[in-house]
């Protein structure tokens with residue numbers, strides 16, 4: 559089996575598995591306990607916080623461990639509403655993660671004004687439209703750093719400047735960028751950020767809400783832990799696994815980004831050369847180095863994926879969270895891609911285990927699929 563779906567999740571790194579096992583065997587005391595075993599766990603928690611903060615340019619005190627990026631996004635929405643004057647208004651880019659959009663949709667049903675900021679045909683948030691939307695008071699603006707389907711990088715600096723100028727708190731969902739490209743929470747000047755351990759070699763069920771020091775953001779789950787910002791006994795195995803992944807990611811970030819970028823570019827060039835009717839979504843704007851999202855005219859995603867699967871190649875039709883349904887990608891529809899073409903969208907996302915041989919296999923399989931289809935039609 560060749561895994562080409564690293565944007566859905568990544569294989570836990572050996573160092574991560576070791577950290578989790580060690581935690582469960584030796585560091586299982588409650589970090590809130592006053593006895594020595596508890597204090598040892600507390601020190602490990604503090605060290606983990608520092609490791610994660612170092613990867614993303616934040617201060618340890620700004621890290622709030624959660625059950626994942628989905629929960630972090632819920633904290634963001636909840637806090638925005640709790641601080642807002644009634645009726646609340648929140649701005650989200652139209653290409654945010656489907657779970658986040660669904661949470662916002664639920665608020666809309668409850669009377670909150672949710673405005674989706676459009677994107678350009680290349681999948682970049684439309685800054686003019688954002689500035690117009692920010693002219694009316696809002697409780698939050700949220701734009702992701704990199705899109706999970708297209709990999710397209712969003713103009714975080716411009717989004718932050720526009721939000722600052724309007725005095726609106728800004729949240730960045732950096733889930734797909736952390737561990738793949740540099741992330742600089744302090745340098746970006748954002749108020750809130752979300753990330754998830756399982757996207758960079760850590761375990762599922764652990765994420766982080768990064769909350770700017772000094773920002774008063776009402777807690778979704780008040781409690782004693784995480785400085786009162788997230789109650790519940792800490793998920794120590796997950797947190798220590800997340801920290802181990804952060805340390806590994808920091809050590810290999812630059813070299814992996816270069817290696818995967820070269821592999822992805824070579825795959826993209828080879829496909830454009832050998833497969834006719836190929837559209838690469840987001841081609842021409844900066845993207846994550848590991849992501850290729852494309853469609854072949856006349857071929858449904860199911861047909862392409864099942865052929866790839868027959869050859870042992872596991873890719874995706876888009877986000878794992880929505881690939882169960884038949885609806886075309888909301889990201890592609892927001893980019894103005896015709897529904898028929900969007901239904902052919904296939905995402906290949908590379909990671910640590912990917913090598914050039916895997917990708918030549920992809921080119922070969924897609925080329926054969928097209929040749930065979932042409933022969934059948936003749």
Ligand code: PMP
Pocket residue numbers: 565566625626627628629655657702705706731733734753754755763764765877879
């Ligand atoms: N945001 C983005 C951009 C994502 O890609 C994902 C995961 N697919 C999430 C949020 C949700 O993360 P988690 O699985 O940690 O809840």
